[in-house]
Amino acid sequence: MSSSMLRTRRLSKDNTYLELKQKIIDNELKPGQNVHEESLAALLGVSRTPLREAIQRLENEDFLVRQPNGRLKVAPVTLEELEEIFLVRGMLEGHIAKNAAKNATPQDIQHMTAMVEKTNQSLHLGSDKDALPFGFEFHDYLSEISGLHTFERILSQLRDHTLRYCRYVSLHGEWNSQAYEEHSLILQRIVDRDEEGAEKVMQDHIYNSLSTALKRLKAVDETRKD
Structure with a gap:
């Protein structure tokens, strides 16, 4: 052949x-x-x-x-899997944001600022579905510049499962717009070279998203039972 x-x-x-x-x-x-x-x-x-x-x-x-x-x-979507995915992400991405605050170049900051602006523009146009990929692009870029290659590899294995849950939750109502506003806070901590602050804001961001997704998924389950 x-x-x-x-x-x-x-x-x-x-x-x-x-x-x-x-x-x-x-x-x-x-x-x-x-x-x-x-x-x-x-x-x-x-x-x-x-x-x-x-x-x-x-x-x-x-x-x-x-x-x-x-x-x-x-595969079904379950509250247990959703929680595990986001808890692991919180631990990994907190460290990634911390390292990104240390490693980011002016060009990196310019690039991430454009990502955040694209996300906000999509939300203002009422396109939550279009904003979601920009949000993932922001997280992926942080992983890339963090230099934490093992973290990045593990997160890449979780990425598509995370995206599946986010899309599923978005089908049953708008994704939490606060999640995208939190990207601006993370970026600001990185601009300020505030490593500990970037870690904390990122973890808060992931766990806030988890809380929103759990509530939405529970509501969908309750509706099905009725």
Whole structure:
């Protein structure tokens, strides 16, 4: 097999995996929904081979769950998982913000200021959905400039699960706009080179977001019970 054919196969596998994961993150495939290979293959327009490899990867990442009867379903969203994800993020991202306050260059600060402004512009235009990626971009950039590579690697593994929960919560009401205002506070601490302050504001930011998300998820659960 030629190198170009191998490269095409690899791209096909990766694209199938990424497309399927994105549909789970965006809640196009809903939490707890039963899924079948035939319908997924038709939805994505792919053959069974790349689909099965994508499914295996997403099972390993806990986006898909294999039931005792062998059937597949989209992983549910739970209060317990939500809390664990955000508590781990709070511990890691506090240290990241602290190091970012120490390492940030004037160019970094200029770049982060633009990110915060883009987020605020999206919110003023009433587009909470568009603001969410800018918020994640801000957090990702802090991780990058912190120099804490192990922290960054662990957070990257949590990122898509976090985004899934944020998108799910946003479907049931606006995301807490205060969360984006807190980005401005974090940035100000970084500009001031206030390492301890940056750590505390970041942790407060993560735990405030957790509190909002838990309340929203509990309300959704209560509505379903009714």
